[in-house]
Structure formats: structure tokens, C-alpha cells
Amino acid sequence: MTPPSDTDPDLTRKERREQARAERKAMEAAAAQSAQRKRMIQLGGVIGVVVVIIVVIVLATSGGSGGGSGLAKGSAANANIATVSSLIKGIPQSGNVLGHPNAPVTLQYFGDLECPICREFTLSALPTIVQKYVRAGKVKIEYNSLETATREQETFRTQQIAAYAAGKQNLAWYFIELFYHEQGQEDSGYVTEKYIQGLAAQVPGLNLPNWSAARNDPTYAEQVTHDAQVANAEGFTGTPSFLLGKSGQHMEKLEISNPEETSAFEAAINKQL
Amino acid sequence: MSDRTIRTAMIVLATIGLGVASYLTYVHYSGTPPLCSTTHNTCLKVQTSIYSKLAGVPVALIGLLGYVAILGSLLVPQREETRFATMAFVLVGFGFSAYLTSREAFSLHEYCEWCLSSAAIMTVLACLSVWRFLRGEAPPASAPSATAA
Numbered sequence: 001m002t003p004p005s006d007t008d009p010d011l012t013r014k015e016r017r018e019q020a021r022a023e024r025k026a027m028e029a030a031a032a033q034s035a036q037r038k039r040m041i042q043l044g045g046v047i048g049v050v051v052v053i054i055v056v057i058v059l060a061t062s063g064g065s066g067g068g069s070g071l072a073k074g075s076a077a078n079a080n081i082a083t084v085s086s087l088i089k090g091i092p093q094s095g096n097v098l099g100h101p102n103a104p105v106t107l108q109y110f111g112d113l114e115c116p117i118c119r120e121f122t123l124s125a126l127p128t129i130v131q132k133y134v135r136a137g138k139v140k141i142e143y144n145s146l147e148t149a150t151r152e153q154e155t156f157r158t159q160q161i162a163a164y165a166a167g168k169q170n171l172a173w174y175f176i177e178l179f180y181h182e183q184g185q186e187d188s189g190y191v192t193e194k195y196i197q198g199l200a201a202q203v204p205g206l207n208l209p210n211w212s213a214a215r216n217d218p219t220y221a222e223q224v225t226h227d228a229q230v231a232n233a234e235g236f237t238g239t240p241s242f243l244l245g246k247s248g249q250h251m252e253k254l255e256i257s258n259p260e261e262t263s264a265f266e267a268a269i270n271k272q273l
Numbered sequence: 274m275s276d277r278t279i280r281t282a283m284i285v286l287a288t289i290g291l292g293v294a295s296y297l298t299y300v301h302y303s304g305t306p307p308l309c310s311t312t313h314n315t316c317l318k319v320q321t322s323i324y325s326k327l328a329g330v331p332v333a334l335i336g337l338l339g340y341v342a343i344l345g346s347l348l349v350p351q352r353e354e355t356r357f358a359t360m361a362f363v364l365v366g367f368g369f370s371a372y373l374t375s376r377e378a379f380s381l382h383e384y385c386e387w388c389l390s391s392a393a394i395m396t397v398l399a400c401l402s403v404w405r406f407l408r409g410e411a412p413p414a415s416a417p418s419a420t421a422a
Contacts, residue, residue: 032409039407046361050368057327057372078382201325205317209302 070184070191071198077182081202084177087127091135095167096223098130099140105133105272107265108142108243108251110231113159113179114186115149115239121259122180128262133269140247143176144227148239155191160224162196165214166206174203244268276351279405283359283398284347290394291340297333297387301325307387319385324376332373336391339366343398353410360402367399 011019072080092100107129111118126141133139143163150156159179166175178199184190200211214220234243240259243251256264300307300320309316319325325332339362346359370392377384 035409036407039409042357043360043403043406046364049361050364053365054368054372057369060328074379075382 070182070188071195072182072202077202080178080181081204084174084181085204087130088173088177091130093167093170093173095170096143096164096172097140098143098173099134100137101140102247103134103137103140104247105139105269106142106245106247106251107139107254107269108144110144110146110227110236110239110241110243111176112146112148112150112156112239113163113176114156114183114191116183116186117238117259118149118240119180119183121240122177124260125262125265129265129269132266138273139269143172144230145224146227146231146236146239146241148237149186150191151187157221157224158193159191159196160227161215161220162200162211164220164223165211165217166200166203168214168217169206169210171203171206174206175199178202244272246272276405276408279401280347280351283401283405284344286394286398286401287340287344287347290391290398291337291344293387293391293394294333294336294340297391298331298337301331301333307385310386315383316385316387319377319383319388324373332369335369336366339369356402356406360406363395363398363402367395370395 071077088098091098094101111122129139129141134141145156145160147153147156150159163172163175163179166172182199184195200206200208231241234241234253240256242254242256244254245251254265254268258264297307297320299305307316307320320333327335342362343359343366346355346362349355370388373388374392377388
């Protein structure tokens with residue numbers, strides 16, 4: 001059976017009109033189908049571009065952190081923040097000092113944020129001292145810097161100034177504690193601007209714009225220089241090193257052979273109380 | 274649903290999204306803590322996290338610019354190209370929102386209500402813009418089918 005055509009003389013006028021309408025509908029349907037196919041291709045193209053953009057962002061924001069960088073992420077970072085918060089939350093802080101301002105005894109802690117032994121002390125003996133003496137208002141701890149483990153002086157100053165700048169918001173001890181908790185491999189060059197920024201971002205309640213501004217405050221650079229002068233005058237060559245004494249009075253060197261153990265600290269502090 | 278209705282709904286959603294992004298941008302630059310219903314201000318944690326910036330640019334500002342682009346594409350005279358542009362802007366925004374929400378869920382384990390509301394707006398906008406684009410152009414008022422009636 002052959003299809004009827006316009007020129008078929010046997011077709012009535014009505015049939016020819018219906019035939020033309022059918023052909024027009026078929027052409028419109030084909031055009032619509034073609035347009036739809038084109039739109040699907042365009043949609044696929046956009047989705048493809050979006051996927052590429054997101055993959056690039058994910059790779060860019062994942063690179064350089066985690067896995068040896070020292071900076072904890074996700075649940076590990078949350079665990080560190082929770083540990084540090086439970087240790088020092090509620091204890092007064094002022095600049096680089098942790099503890100009640102009128103605490104009768106002061107312990108000066110000279111440390112290098114990249115020093116692994118300082119980390120051992122901070123994670124093992126220090127929590128007991130904090131819980132037993134600092135939280136009770138008997139001792140206040142002043143953190144001072146001394147460059148030992150950090151290879152580059154510029155890096156040492158940058159990381160230390162970053163910690164002191166957090167002290168402007170009375171959050172220096174959060175920064176210091178988190179730094180030690182998330183300390184990376186020594187000499188691996190893990191302390192980058194991204195690391196410092198990432199660490200600051202973990203400090204609960206730290207106003208980052210204000211902290212960033214405070215990093216340019218020359219006071220903190222002078223403080224690092226002053227720390228070095230004090231440490232030099234005391235003859236300190238390693239970290240952690242300590243000075244202990246009654247608050248506002250002469251401080252004496254505290255020789256500790258094993259900074260991971262609390263007993264020597266307790267004995268010395270009890271003598272001062 | 275008419276194209277006009279969909280477009281109006283999208284303009285309303287994009288305006289709300291623009292408001293959210295503007296507020297978060299203001300919070301970022303002013304240093305004030307964002308309003309948050311949670312007691313320990315999870316919004317602040319998210320807004321000050323390492324993921325709050327992309328290449329040094331606050332993501333809130335990126336969002337604001339995105340909403341401006343979406344709104345702009347909806348307010349100009351509508352053609353096939355503008356509908357495509359709206360869909361492209363929205364899908365990029367949707368992908369970015371999905372990435373940020375995944376960071377909240379899997380990296381930070383904290384959620385910011387403002388970010389989630391923006392992500393929800395982007396999701397609805399994405400559905401509407403794709404639907405609107407795939408539907409194609411509505412028949413013009415002077416089309417033969419309209420005049421024949």
C-alpha cells in the first residue's frame with residue numbers, strides 16, 4: 001500500500017488537508033525531538049563541567065594537608081579539640097599565661113612548637129599539672145618560646161607569633177595545645193601557612209580576621225625576641241626548659257630529667273606552695 | 274505549571290539565597306559570630322573553618338556572586354540562551370553547595386544552618402532550572418495553534 005500524496009487526484013480536499021496537517025505534525029515532532037536531544041547534550045555538558053570543577057576543588061583543598069602534614073582533619077581534629085577543650089576550658093587565660101592571675105606560683109615553660117619532647121611533656125605531664133594545680137588556682141603557666149627543633153628561624157618566628165596572636169583573644173593556649181597535639185614529623189617542613197591557618201581554624205571561638213590582623217602586631221615579634229634573650233640569659237639550650245617560683249618573685253631554673261613524668265614537677269611545685 | 278510561574282518561584286528563591294549569602298559575607302568580614310540555634314555555635318565553627326575560604330576567597334562571597342549571576346540571568350528577557358545560562362549557573366552553585374555540605378558532614382562533622390538553607394535553595398533551584406530548560410520554549414502567543422482558537 002503506497003501512502004497518499006498531494007498530487008493524488010483521488011484524494012478529497014479534506015483528506016489532503018489532514019495529510020498536510022499530519023506531515024506538519026511529524027515535522028514539528030522531529031524538530032522538537034532534535035531540540036530536546038540538543039538540550040540533553042547541553043545539560044550533559046554542563047554537568048560534566050560542574051563535575052570537573054568540583055573534582056578540582058576537592059583535590060586542591062585536600063592537597064598538602066593530612067597524611068604527614070601534621071594537621072588533623074575530620075574526626076581526628078574534633079577529638080583533639082575536645083581533648084584540649086576538656087583540659088583548659090574554663091581556666092582563665094591572659095596572653096601566653098594559663099591560670100588564675102593571682103595564682104601564688106608561676107611555672108615558665110620554654111618550648112618549641114615543633115619539638116617532639118615538648119610534645120611528650122605537653123601530652124603526658126602537663127595535663128596533670130593543669131588539672132591539679134592550674135585549675136585549682138595554685139599555679140599559672142607562662143609559655144615562652146625557644147628555638148630548638150624548628151630548622152628555619154623564619155618558620156619558628158611565624159608559628160610562635162601566630163600562637164601569641166591568638167593570645168590577644170586569650171586563646172593562645174588552645175593554639176599551643178592543638179599545635180602539640182597535631183605536631184608533624186620533625187624536619188618535614190609541615191609548618192606552612194596553610195597548616196597555621198588550619199590550626200587557627202580549629203581553635204574554638206577564635207576570630208580569624210582579628211587573629212590574622214594581630215599576627216602583624218610587632219609586639220609579638222618583640223615577645224619572641226625577648227623570650228630568646230631570657231632563655232639565653234638562663235643558659236637554656238634545649239626544650240622543654242622551665243623556670244619556677246613564687247609569682248612576682250625571682251624565678252629559678254627547674255631541672256627536670258624526664259619531662260614526661262609528673263612527680264618531679266609536683267615535688268617542686270609543692271615546695272613553692 | 275507555566276514558565277512564568279517557575280521563573281517567579283526561582284526569582285524568589287534566588288533572592289532568599291542572595292540574602293543568606295550576603296549575611297554570611299557580612300559575618301565573615303565583620304568578624305561577628307553568626308546567629309545560630311545550636312548552643313555551641315556550630316555555624317561559627319563552620320564559618321571559621323579551613324573550608325570557609327577557597328583560594329583565599331570566602332565561600333560566602335563566592336555564593337553571593339553566584340546568586341547575583343543566577344538572579345541576573347532570570348531578570349533579563351528570557352530566551353533559550355538565558356534559560357541555559359540560568360541552568361548552568363545554578364548547577365555550578367548546586368555542585369559547589371554539595372561539596373561544601375559534604376565537607377560539613379565528613380570533614381568538620383558540624384553543620385551550619387545558614388549553609389544548609391542555601392544548599393536546600395540551590396537544590397530546589399537546580400530541579401526547577403533543569404526542568405524549565407528541558408521543557409523548552411513555551412509556544413508564543415501568536416502561534417498558529419493560539420490564533421486558530
